[in-house]
Amino acid sequence: MNEPNDVRKQEKTGEHGLNDPGARYMYCIVDLGRDSDPGLVLGQIGLNNETAYLIRYQDVCAVVHRCPPRPYTGDQEQVYAWVEAHQRVNNEAMKQFNVTIPMTFDTILHEDEVDPDGVVVHWLAEVYPKLREKLTRFEGCLEYGVEVLLRVDEVTQHRLRHSPELAKIAAQLAGKPPAVAYLMKQKLQKAVACEIDRYAESTFKEFYSPITAVADDVKVEKPKQTAPGTRMIINASCLLLKKKQPRLRELLDELSSGTPGIEVRLTGPWPPYSFVGQL
Amino acid sequence: MEATTQARKATLNDLLDRVLNKGLMLRADVVIAMAGVPLVGVSLHAAIAGMETMLEYGMLVDWDEAIRSERLEKMEALRSGPLCGEAPRIKMPAAVWNDGGPGPAWKWGILYLTPSRLILHHATFDKVMAEIEISQIAELTRPNGNHVLKIRTKDADTTLLRAVGIGKISNLLPEACPSCGMLAPKEVLLEEGCSNCAWVSARKRAGMSIAAT
Numbered sequence: 290m291n292e293p294n295d296v297r298k299q300e301k302t303g304e305h306g307l308n309d310p311g312a313r314y315m316y317c318i319v320d321l322g323r324d325s326d327p328g329l330v331l332g333q334i335g336l337n338n339e340t341a342y343l344i345r346y347q348d349v350c351a352v353v354h355r356c357p358p359r360p361y362t363g364d365q366e367q368v369y370a371w372v373e374a375h376q377r378v379n380n381e382a383m384k385q386f387n388v389t390i391p392m393t394f395d396t397i398l399h400e401d402e403v404d405p406d407g408v409v410v411h412w413l414a415e416v417y418p419k420l421r422e423k424l425t426r427f428e429g430c431l432e433y434g435v436e437v438l439l440r441v442d443e444v445t446q447h448r449l450r451h452s453p454e455l456a457k458i459a460a461q462l463a464g465k466p467p468a469v470a471y472l473m474k475q476k477l478q479k480a481v482a483c484e485i486d487r488y489a490e491s492t493f494k495e496f497y498s499p500i501t502a503v504a505d506d507v508k509v510e511k512p513k514q515t516a517p518g519t520r521m522i523i524n525a526s527c528l529l530l531k532k533k534q535p536r537l538r539e540l541l542d543e544l545s546s547g548t549p550g551i552e553v554r555l556t557g558p559w560p561p562y563s564f565v566g567q568l
Numbered sequence: 569m570e571a572t573t574q575a576r577k578a579t580l581n582d583l584l585d586r587v588l589n590k591g592l593m594l595r596a597d598v599v600i601a602m603a604g605v606p607l608v609g610v611s612l613h614a615a616i617a618g619m620e621t622m623l624e625y626g627m628l629v630d631w632d633e634a635i636r637s638e639r640l641e642k643m644e645a646l647r648s649g650p651l652c653g654e655a656p657r658i659k660m661p662a663a664v665w666n667d668g669g670p671g672p673a674w675k676w677g678i679l680y681l682t683p684s685r686l687i688l689h690h691a692t693f694d695k696v697m698a699e700i701e702i703s704q705i706a707e708l709t710r711p712n713g714n715h716v717l718k719i720r721t722k723d724a725d726t727t728l729l730r731a732v733g734i735g736k737i738s739n740l741l742p743e744a745c746p747s748c749g750m751l752a753p754k755e756v757l758l759e760e761g762c763s764n765c766a767w768v769s770a771r772k773r774a775g776m777s778i779a780a781t
Contacts, residue, residue, distance in 0.1 A: 318592070368588075369580065369584070372583055372584055372587045372588060373583065375587050376583055376586075376587055390592055391586075391587075391590075391591045391592065392591050392592045392594070393587070393588070393589075393590065393591035393592060393593050394587045394588050394591070396591075396592075396593075396594055396599060397599065398596075398598045398599060399598060400597075400598050408598050411598075412596060412598055415596075416596075423592075434582055434586075513581060513585075556582050559586060562586040562587070562590035562591050563586070563590050565590075565591060565592040566592070566593075567592070567593045567594075567595060568592055568593070568594050568595065568596075
């Protein structure tokens with residue numbers, strides 16, 4: 290097992306010692322588990338095709354690349370490419386290791402006049418107990434994004450057919466003079482909006498409790514803006530054991546087929562971005 | 569239903585939301601941060617939720633850079649100070665008489681005497697309170713008391729400076745020769761006389777040394 294000092298010494302005499310840019314961009318923390326001989330390099334898959342490699346402290350590794358001590362800033366396209374690369378490295382780490390704790394974008398470690406790999410090792414050593422705790426918590430777990438969308442037109446049609454209240458207003462509308470019809474239409478629109486809200490609320494309840502029953506942890510977030518004509522009613526991240534994923538999928542299929550005008554999007558598996566918090 | 573990570577189904581938003589907005593955030597000294605300068609990564613904690621926020625993100629980058637360059641300029645300005653690279657011969661606390669504002673008052677700052685200028689500078693507000701080109705000085709008088717120096721420039725502007733030991737300044741400032749009006753350092757005029765018209769001070773003629781007085 291490498292002690293911090295060993296690694297520092299090792300790195301100073303290493304091949305990159307001379308033209309090292311001075312800092313380390315950190316993608317994630319991985320647990321080596323019983324894997325005593327990890328491949329030390331993940332490949333040239335990092336930001337700007339930098340080589341992502343592992344820095345080890347005891348049984349914990351940080352996945353990093355060498356970078357200058359400056360945050361990455363750029364225009365939209367550039368940031369998108371970087372974000373994809375960040376996720377690419379995390380995906381690779383997830384494939385190779387049992388637990389991956391993803392870092393947020395632009396996490397760069399640096400200390401003046403200290404060997405950058407050494408800085409990472411020292412940081413790992415410092416937070417080791419807390420990291421260990423997190424690694425244990427997320428062992429074998431993956432994150433899935435569940436987004437439930439409501440297709441407004443379809444739900445409107447469905448409610449107009451099935452809600453007695455709306456049907457009554459719609460029936461009154463027929464054969465009225467234009468001025469009265471206009472007011473009735475307004476009333477109908479308001480009633481429809483109300484019905485849709487109610488429908489969204491009941492769908493939320495219908496989905497939420499079975500999902501929490503399957504998942505080990507659920508984080509419900511603010512619904513995102515979606516394409517016109519749809520409305521997001523659930524934006525949740527679910528943490529669940531790998532083997533439970535088919536069950537979640539089945540459950541969502543079942544729920545969405547039983548609820549008209551509803552679309553379910555499942556994304557993942559992600560490393561547990563939404564659950565790792567702060568350190 | 570297929571779960572996907574890649575951009576096929578998971579939109580850009582899902583990816584951005586997670587990578588920029590979530591993930592482990594470190595509060596450690598070794599994480600890069602320039603004092604007083606927000607980083608993109610950090611400023612983005614403010615939600616990235618939809619395409620609008622993506623646009624906002626673009627704006628945030630600009631904003632971030634604007635703040636950063638402003639800060640760097642300020643730091644640079646503070647480092648170079650009001651002297652613009654000139655080496656001060658004297659640096660002392662001093663005040664300038666201010667007639668304007670809510671009431672007349674002495675305003676204090678740091679007085680620098682460089683080879684070409686007299687500068688009174690307020691360090692905290694990084695503000696130059698008075699600046700006089702030495703070549704523009706027409707007359708120096710000591711109106712009342714030992715601590716006040718009245719400077720009249722060729723444009724007939726007068727400035728009153730006050731400091732303990734202001735004499736140090738006036739001795740170093742050039743003074744007009746009483747005979748021909750050529751400017752020369754006061755000490756030189758008194759000790760050696762005017763190099764232009766051969767005027768000699770009364771003290772010098774009497775064989776007295778300035779140092780002795």
